Amino acid sequence: MRWIISLQRKIFEEMVRMECERWAHKGVNITYQIRENRKGYKAGALKEGMKHGYVRECEYVAIFDADFQPDPDFLRRTIPFLVHNSDIALVQARWRFVNADECLMTRMQEMSLDYHFTVEQEVSSSVCAFFGFNGTAGVWRISAVNEAGGWKDRTTVEDMDLAIRASLKGWKFVYLGDVQVKSELPSTFKAFRFQQHRWSCGPANLFRKMLMEIVRNKKVTIWKKIHVIYNFFLIRKIIAHIVTFTFYCLIIPATIFVPEVRIPKWGCVYIPTIITLLNSVGTPRSFHLLFFWILFENVMSLHRTKATLIGLLEAGRANEWVVTEKLGNALKMKSSSKSSAKKSFMRVWDRLNVTELGVAAFLFSCGWYDLAFGKDHFFIYLFFQGAAFFIVGIGYVGTIVPQS
Numbered sequence: 001m002r003w004i005i006s007l008q009r010k011i012f013e014e015m016v017r018m019e020c021e022r023w024a025h026k027g028v029n030i031t032y033q034i035r036e037n038r039k040g041y042k043a044g045a046l047k048e049g050m051k052h053g054y055v056r057e058c059e060y061v062a063i064f065d066a067d068f069q070p071d072p073d074f075l076r077r078t079i080p081f082l083v084h085n086s087d088i089a090l091v092q093a094r095w096r097f098v099n100a101d102e103c104l105m106t107r108m109q110e111m112s113l114d115y116h117f118t119v120e121q122e123v124s125s126s127v128c129a130f131f132g133f134n135g136t137a138g139v140w141r142i143s144a145v146n147e148a149g150g151w152k153d154r155t156t157v158e159d160m161d162l163a164i165r166a167s168l169k170g171w172k173f174v175y176l177g178d179v180q181v182k183s184e185l186p187s188t189f190k191a192f193r194f195q196q197h198r199w200s201c202g203p204a205n206l207f208r209k210m211l212m213e214i215v216r217n218k219k220v221t222i223w224k225k226i227h228v229i230y231n232f233f234l235i236r237k238i239i240a241h242i243v244t245f246t247f248y249c250l251i252i253p254a255t256i257f258v259p260e261v262r263i264p265k266w267g268c269v270y271i272p273t274i275i276t277l278l279n280s281v282g283t284p285r286s287f288h289l290l291f292f293w294i295l296f297e298n299v300m301s302l303h304r305t306k307a308t309l310i311g312l313l314e315a316g317r318a319n320e321w322v323v324t325e326k327l328g329n330a331l332k333m334k335s336s337s338k339s340s341a342k343k344s345f346m347r348v349w350d351r352l353n354v355t356e357l358g359v360a361a362f363l364f365s366c367g368w369y370d371l372a373f374g375k376d377h378f379f380i381y382l383f384f385q386g387a388a389f390f391i392v393g394i395g396y397v398g399t400i401v402p403q404s
Contacts, residue, residue, distance in 0.1 A: 134159065145162065148165040201318060202311065259375075352395060
């Protein structure tokens with residue numbers, strides 16, 4: 001698998017180099033630049049890129065991850081917002097996913113991210129409230145980047161870090177939901193898990209490092225500080241993950257053994273049902289998959305809670321950066337080999353996730369106990385949730401990558 005990704009990277013680099021040369025021969029002012037080390041990871045690469053002499057002649061910088069495919073008119077539709085509004089630092093476009101239908105796991109990701117863009121980003125932009133830069137498919141005003149202190153590699157969420165610092169300087173952001181950029185979702189569980197670790201650990205670690213900086217800031221209003229600290233960080237980036245896992249995977253199952261403890265229906269049924277239905281706003285075509293989305297999100301809350309605590313405590317993996325593998329067509333070419341596919345089934349142990357299997361065993365135990373002695377019929381939920389943890393535990397989720 002590793003050599004497939006390495007080969008993809010080399011092919012991509014060569015394609016970009018050749019494309020730059022083609023446009024250069026047409027008289028377009030274009031330069032192909034790469035760096036030979038990974039110091040500072042993505043933040044380090046962006047910082048290195050901003051040091052080139054030709055950057056001084058530019059006013060704006062557009063940022064795309066390697067798997068993103070902007071339309072030819074992307075700059076024509078985004079740059080005018082920066083040109084005609086001197087107080088705007090960032091124009092963020094929406095992501096659109098070319099492989100959303102690859103497997104059930106990518107459909108689940110699409111639902112979560114569509115909700116993020118359709119509700120969280122759209123609403124925050126429309127009321128001129130703070131919202132984070134998504135790290136790609138956006139255009140920054142270079143003067144705003146410099147005024148905010150440039151790119152920093154102190155966490156794994158350099159995009160969020162810069163956005164908050166720019167916001168504290170008084171800069172505003174715009175989200176364009178009608179400008180969509182094609183991208184690819186991670187289709188293997190391993191890649192998705194690493195991505196979610198970074199997306200959960202990074203914000204928690206950044207909150208630890210920026211809390212007092214936000215509190216002491218004198219340029220923004222107290223209400224904006226409260227919004228960033230309470231709504232953006234505490235609720236969405238920290239509490240949501242921890243509450244989801246502890247309530248649905250620990251507290252509800254544990255109450256089965258303590259009959260004196262009764263959870264009101266509004267807390268375990270009504271409110272969660274409303275929140276879940278609202279999540280379908282962004283992806284109405286996947287409304288019928290909401291039940292599976294709930295189970296899968298509860299499973300992922302285990303990893304997000306762990307990553308959040310690592311970030312808050314700044315433990316060993318707080319600054320771990322693993323590039324999210326995007327398989328593209330390489331997987332399809334590789335999977336055509338029956339011998340390779342056969343080898344993958346021989347490596348079952350590599351696909352096992354012991355933690356998920358442990359939680360599955362706990363939930364199944366609670367379910368059987370409730371079936372025998374309980375009165376609230378929680379066993380229905382516990383069996384389904386236990387099955388979800390078990391399926392993930394044996395690695396039967398996402399695209400199964402053939403081993404070489």
